Amino acid sequence: MIKSKKYRNYHEQSDIDNMLKLRKIIATLPYFCHEFFLGVRDTTTTHTRLAYAYDLRLFFEYLHDNNKFCHNIPITELNIEILDMIKPIDISEYMDYLSCYVKNGVDYTNDECGKQRKLSSLKSMYNYFYRTERIQKNPASLVPMPRIHEKEIIRLDVNEVAILLDNVETGKKLTEKQLSYHDKTKVRDLAILTLLLGTGIRVSECVGLDIRDVDFNNNGLLIKRKGGYEQIVYFGEEVERVLRKFYEERSHMVAISGHENALFLSLQKKRMSVRSVEKLVSKYAQTVTTIKRITPHKLRSTFGTSLYNETGDVYLVATVLGHKDVNTTKKHYAALNQNRLRIAANSVKLREK
Secondary structure (H helix, E strand, O other), X not given: OOOOOOOOOHHHHHHHHHHHHHHHHHOOOXXXXXXXXXXOHHHOOHHHHHHHHHHHHHHHHHHHHHOOOOOOOOHHHOOOHHHHHOXXXXXXXXXXXXXXXXXXXXXXXXXHHHHHHHXXXXXXXXXXXXXXXXXXXXXXXHOOOOOOOOOOOOOOOHHHHHHHHXXXXXXXXXXXXXXXXXXXXXXXXXXXXXXXXXXXXXXXXXXOOEHHHEEOXXXXXXXXXXXXXXXXXXXXXXXXXXXXXXXHHHOOOXXXXXXXXXXXXOOOOOEOOHHHHHHHHHHHHOOOOOOOOOOHHHHHHHHHHHHHHHHOOHHHHHHHHOOOOHHHHHHHOHHHHHHHHHHHHOOOOOOOO
């Protein structure tokens, strides 16, 4: 007897897709890497493990082409002893290689963030095998992380937010081709941008929403955060009005099989992807006269800034944004903290003038 296919939400399907991709990549790595991925399975997400796999594949390809111990040995035939033969200088040379390299005729570059992520993947693998006493040395631990140069966090001003949302409603400054689709998508598009600006949720959390995840009785969203845990995020009256209007429209849409429960649908009647929302935001961002590069993450930063300015409570901001470590929030809003400290310095008067 054939059982009906169980409905999978966005996150469950993403995990399955990631695991299938992961298996293919692991098949191209040294066999001992299989042990590493099994060892970290219960403490990492499928997204993290997939990122590890891509990074480790690049590392072993580099060793195969540039290291005398690995030269001419097929990557899948490398033994774990090779990890003990690698010295810190070898890893430092690899980090330098990542700055700019050519692969299959394509030029690739990595900034400090890219190098940091790839070194982090390498450190995770070395730490695992060193901790489990499968290797005697841990050269990756001796290589310092690249220094990240702090960048100013881009946020939208109040007037820029108003112009952006107005243009979504009216289609002002859109191209003729964009306007041909605007009537079909403007209610959905306004709901998405208002939701991102009004709650600070991540774009992946937004596209992962199902119809049943919205509770108008309490004005709350049930979202799945990075790391896999669930959290209720509340929204205000402005978001409620826009969402209710979209909900009415969504009730008349018929999605294709497997996407019936998705809240936001593409014109193809499928669940919208992260990339499609990024392109949507970029489209409307071009209608706002500003030198700022507006992305979904900038909308998240805009919400975080507004919430912090209103409350001054960095712990509340951390909770609402889903930051596990409040230091992440403090780092992002350090400039705001400094401004508040300057204000405080002039708030106490010692003598009347």
